Amino acid sequence: MLKHAALLLFATFAGLLALSARADYEPRAERVTDNVYAIVGPLGQRSAANNGLNANFGFIVTAEGVILIDSGASLLGAAQIATAIGKVTDKPVRWVINTGSQDHRWLGNDLFVSRGAEVIALARTAATQAEYAGQQMDGLTRFLGESIMGTKPLPAPKTIAGDSATLELGGETLMLAYTDAHFPGDAWVWLPKRKVMFSGDLVYVDRLLGVLPWSSVKNGQKAFHALAALKPAYIVPGHGRVCDLAQAQRETGDYYDFLAGKVGAAAREMEPLAATLDRYAELPAFRHLENYEGLHRTNMSRAFTEFESQ
Ligand SMILES: [Zn+2]
DSSP states (O other), X not given: OHHHHHHHHHHHHHHHHHHHHHOOOOOOEEEEETXXXXXXXXXXXXXXXXXXXXXXXXXXXXXXXXXXXXXOSSHHHHHHHHHHHHTTOOSOEEEEEOOOOSHHHHTTHHHHHHTTOEEEEEHHHHHHHHHHHHHHHHHHHHHHGGGGTTOOOOOOSEEEOSSEEEEEETTEXXXXXXXXXXXXXXXXXXXXXXXXXXXXXXXXXXXXOOOXXXXXXXXXXXXXXXXXXXXXXXXXXXXXXXXXXXXXXXXXXXXXXXXXXXXXXXXXXXXXHHHHHHHTSOOTTTTTSBTHHHHHHHXXXXXXXXXXXX
16 A cells, blocks of 8 residues: 555656656746845746746745745746755745735645745735635646646635735845735735835736736726835836836836726726727837737726726
C-alpha cells in the first residue's frame, strides 16, 4: 500500500517535471528598488506555455523572510515563482498577500502554504476567491490542459476585516486597501517607505484593461484617483511592465476617466448604446495598447450598462 502511494507520488512528480519542461515562459525577478522585486508576466492569454502566469507578481525581501504578492495560477506556476525568488534570496517565503480573486492572483496559494507560508488577504478578497473558485478552475483548465495538474484552490486562510489594513514584517510596512475594480474584493498593496504600489488588477499598462461583467468602472476610477494621490514612485501593475505614475495615468487612469466620463454620461442621458460605441470606437490615446481591438468595444458596452442602471 505504502509502496503504491510512493509510486503514485513519484508518477505525479515525474509528470509535473515533464509538464514544467513544456513551459517556455520562465518567470524572472527584476529589482524595482531596495528589497523590492517584480516578476512581469507576458501580456497574452493563459497557456500551458506560461502556466497561467500572464500577470505580474512581486516580492519584498525583509530581515525576517520574503513577502510574496500573489501566488500564480497553478501549482506549476507557483513552483516557477518560488524558483524565481530562490535566485534572489535564500530566505523563505513567510507571507503571501493576495491582491485579488482572479486565477493568477491566488491559485498557487496551496504550494506556499505547504512550504510553511501564511497566506493573507482582506476578507472580501478571500470571500470572492471562494465564490469564483469553480469558475476559475474551469476556465483555467481550458487554457492549461493537463498543466493544471495538482492545483488545489485555497482561498487565503488568514483574512482581515475592515476596508484596509497595515501589516509589518521584518522592518517593512505594507498597506492593503480595496480597489474593487476588476473583481469585487480586489485590493492593492502599498509600501509607503519604498513608495512602491503593487496595484493588483487596478492598473494595466502596455495592454488595455478589461472590464468584465463583474468589474466596476466607477470603483476603478475612484481607486485610481486614490492611487494617484499617494504619488507612488514605482507601480507594479497587474499587467504590463513596471511603470511610473505618468504612464499608469495615461494607460489606465485616463481610460477609466473616459469610460466614466464620456460613456457614463451617454448612458445617464439615455443616448442609444450603438451610437455611443460607434462615436468612441477610435481613440488615438489608447489605440496603441495591446488588446484594444478585442476589448475596447466590450469595455464601453459594460461601462454603459453600469452607468445606465444608476
Ligand atoms: Zn489579471
